[in-house]
Amino acid sequence: MDSGVVTAVESRRAEAFAVRQENFCDTISFFAPGLKRFSTEEFQQKTPQAFRPVSLTGSACALQCEHCQSKILEPMIPLNPKEGLFQLAKRLHQNGTTGILISGGSDKAGAVPLKKYFPDIARIKNELGMRVMVHTGLVDRETARQLKEAGVDGVMIDIIGADETIREVYHLNTTTAAYEASLAYFSEFGLSIRPHIILGLHFGQFLGEYHALEMIQRYPVHSLILVILTPLVGTHMQNVPPPSLEDIEEFFYRARLQMPKTPIMIGCARPLGDHKVAVDHLAVDYGLNGIAYPADGVVAYAREKGLKPKFFEDSCSCGSA
Amino acid sequence: MIEIKNHKFPTDVYYDPATHFWVKVEGKIARIGIDDIEQGSRGGFVVVQFNDVGSEVRRGESLGSVEAEKHVGALKAPVSGRIVRVNDALLQNPRLANEDPYGQGWFVEMELTNFDAEKADLISGEANIRAWLLAEAKKYEERGWIAES
Numbered sequence: 107m108d109s110g111v112v113t114a115v116e117s118r119r120a121e122a123f124a125v126r127q128e129n130f131c132d133t134i135s136f137f138a139p140g141l142k143r144f145s146t147e148e149f150q151q152k153t154p155q156a157f158r159p160v161s162l163t164g165s166a167c168a169l170q171c172e173h174c175q176s177k178i179l180e181p182m183i184p185l186n187p188k189e190g191l192f193q194l195a196k197r198l199h200q201n202g203t204t205g206i207l208i209s210g211g212s213d214k215a216g217a218v219p220l221k222k223y224f225p226d227i228a229r230i231k232n233e234l235g236m237r238v239m240v241h242t243g244l245v246d247r248e249t250a251r252q253l254k255e256a257g258v259d260g261v262m263i264d265i266i267g268a269d270e271t272i273r274e275v276y277h278l279n280t281t282t283a284a285y286e287a288s289l290a291y292f293s294e295f296g297l298s299i300r301p302h303i304i305l306g307l308h309f310g311q312f313l314g315e316y317h318a319l320e321m322i323q324r325y326p327v328h329s330l331i332l333v334i335l336t337p338l339v340g341t342h343m344q345n346v347p348p349p350s351l352e353d354i355e356e357f358f359y360r361a362r363l364q365m366p367k368t369p370i371m372i373g374c375a376r377p378l379g380d381h382k383v384a385v386d387h388l389a390v391d392y393g394l395n396g397i398a399y400p401a402d403g404v405v406a407y408a409r410e411k412g413l414k415p416k417f418f419e420d421s422c423s424c425g426s427a
Numbered sequence: 428m429i430e431i432k433n434h435k436f437p438t439d440v441y442y443d444p445a446t447h448f449w450v451k452v453e454g455k456i457a458r459i460g461i462d463d464i465e466q467g468s469r470g471g472f473v474v475v476q477f478n479d480v481g482s483e484v485r486r487g488e489s490l491g492s493v494e495a496e497k498h499v500g501a502l503k504a505p506v507s508g509r510i511v512r513v514n515d516a517l518l519q520n521p522r523l524a525n526e527d528p529y530g531q532g533w534f535v536e537m538e539l540t541n542f543d544a545e546k547a548d549l550i551s552g553e554a555n556i557r558a559w560l561l562a563e564a565k566k567y568e569e570r571g572w573i574a575e576s
Contacts, residue, residue, distance in 0.1 A: 142496075
């Protein structure tokens with residue numbers, strides 16, 4: 107790489123970092139929710155039970171998306187219909203859990219089957235005082251209204267910005283407009299929106315990510331969560347190379363500049379090993395606000411950049427910068 | 428070999444209750460690896476690193492580190508000794524720890540330095556192993572480390 111290129115890269119990093127400094131305090135958040143046991147030299151998870159994921163559908167999902175095929179649901183606590191959601195939450199609460207992620211597989215229309223659980227969710231909020239985050243999938247207006255009425259703390263949805271990806275990866279017969287409509291419904295009812303963008307979702311390639319970013323920009327989201335395609339064993343994408351660091355770096359740059367006042371977090375899902383180390387350093391360089399399960403050495407790197415680390419044991423979708 | 432919650436456990440090894448590592452002793456050399464329930468709870472191993480051959484490690488100290496789908500952290504030595512061999516095949520293919528935890532997925536071999544004293548802290552014998560694992564399986568379920576049955 108010649109010095110001109112190096113200078114250009116450094117200049118863009120400095121530009122993005124300056125945006126962060128102008129709009130946020132000098133803290134950076136690190137997260138280690140109970141989805142994974144985590145203990146490094148820099149960050150030791152003390153209460154892995156603090157925030158737990160629950161799947162309303164067990165490991166069942168009608169979509170069988172190419173990158174997941176229900177694998178992401180497997181480590182979640184499966185809801186036993188005989189026990190019920192409230193009793194499950196109560197049992198977890200008694201064992202020290204203070205927050206839950208309500209997730210699950212999707213139906214054929216791309217929605218998580220939430221509707222019959224709203225009374226239980228309201229009780230979890232009102233009687234147990236637990237923090238409740240919800241993976242919603244696509245929603246209609248009535249679902250958004252009921253989510254608000256139930257008092258959930260935040261809603262999460264993967265925003266897909268390319269019709270080809272919706273069809274070929276998610277096997278859904280819809281368009282990006284459905285994702286934007288979900289954002290609009292959430293916004294209409296004042297829900298705390300934490301949209302996710304999966305970088306490289308189209309078989310490791312960037313396709314709809316920048317359109318997804320544009321859609322999200324139009325709504326008052328609480329934070330933006332970036333995750334990276336992780337080739338999972340047992341899925342059709344297990345041999346797909348993850349997106350290149352160059353593409354990821356470019357996206358971090360543009361996301362920071364296009365959403366200067368919105369906290370941007372690196373979520374749990376991303377390739378491990380050297381790729382993760384590089385991504386996490388880029389996240390700091392480009393002024394992102396938080397990282398889940400940080401690679402060893404990244405906390406020290408953030409300190410070198412003048413940032414003050416804060417540590418949380420709940421989801422990055424819960425946190426604030 | 429005993430089976431608990433669909434996980435298999437040989438009974439001719441010692442187990443460290445703190446780490447769920449198995450220790451197979453032959454003379455002064457111990458081969459060390461991870462047991463079946465622990466590998467299952469950690470998800471697919473992606474990166475494994477070990478301290479250098481020749482380095483001394485005391486029980487409870489780090490002999491390396493692992494990054495897996497559901498676990499990131501140090502590998503704490505179940506016994507004290509000097510690392511005399513590391514499993515190069517595992518370094519090349521970390522998923523061997525998931526696929527064959529008692530065979531090709533072993534971690535390191537150590538020359539033991541304090542085993543006579545330390546073996547009292549390890550679990551051995553079929554009845555003891557079974558009793559310990561039944562309690563552990565319940566704990567793993569409650570903590571969500573393995574699927575509830």
